[in-house]
Amino acid sequence: MRSAMSSEPPPPAPQPPTHPLATGLLDTPRAHERSPSPVRANVVPSPLPTRRTRTFSATVRASQGPVYRGVCKCFCRSKGHGFITPADGGPDIFLHISDVEGEYVPVEGDEVTYKMCSIPPKNEKLQAVEVVITHLAPGTKHETWSGHVISS
Numbered sequence: 001m002r003s004a005m006s007s008e009p010p011p012p013a014p015q016p017p018t019h020p021l022a023t024g025l026l027d028t029p030r031a032h033e034r035s036p037s038p039v040r041a042n043v044v045p046s047p048l049p050t051r052r053t054r055t056f057s058a059t060v061r062a063s064q065g066p067v068y069r070g071v072c073k074c075f076c077r078s079k080g081h082g083f084i085t086p087a088d089g090g091p092d093i094f095l096h097i098s099d100v101e102g103e104y105v106p107v108e109g110d111e112v113t114y115k116m117c118s119i120p121p122k123n124e125k126l127q128a129v130e131v132v133i134t135h136l137a138p139g140t141k142h143e144t145w146s147g148h149v150i151s152s
Contacts, residue, residue, distance in 0.1 A: 062117035062129045070128075072110040077143075084112060084128050094119065099129045103144050109137030 073092055075082030080097035093116065100106060114128035136142055143149050 062115050065115045067113050069113055072106040075106040077105050093126050093128045095128045099131050101132045105143045107140050111135040
């Protein structure tokens with residue numbers, strides 16, 4: 001315990017930060033730039049195989065496979081993917097925008113034909129490729145890839 005009349009010096013006062021950015025010494029535009037990051041610039045490649053990124057061997061295997069029938073369960077043009085419900089039952093099949101053939105954007109209820117390709121890296125799930133709309137869902141509006149809307 002110290003007495004009021006102690007000869008010890010008081011503890012040092014906290015010092016202000018000495019980092020150049022904290023002191024405001026580097027208030028130039030370049031000082032606040034971030035280093036380039038592929039995540040920030042959205043240049044990280046998608047893990048989903050698209051027509052452009054699928055290997056040649058996977059494309060050949062898919063094109064030689066059987067043709068399946070199904071119904072479009074959902075498709076989101078802005079996200080670029082959707083799902084197909086197989087006609088013979090089973091789990092829904094993933095559909096990427098790059099694998100849709102023809103002039104129309106698929107909508108819920110469209111009848112489609114497709115072939116299947118496995119999705120890497122584990123090849124446990126399946127993806128629809130070479131998707132063709134065979135019958136447009138009645139009573140719905142369909143949009144072409146160019147943006148023209150028609151009613152069916």
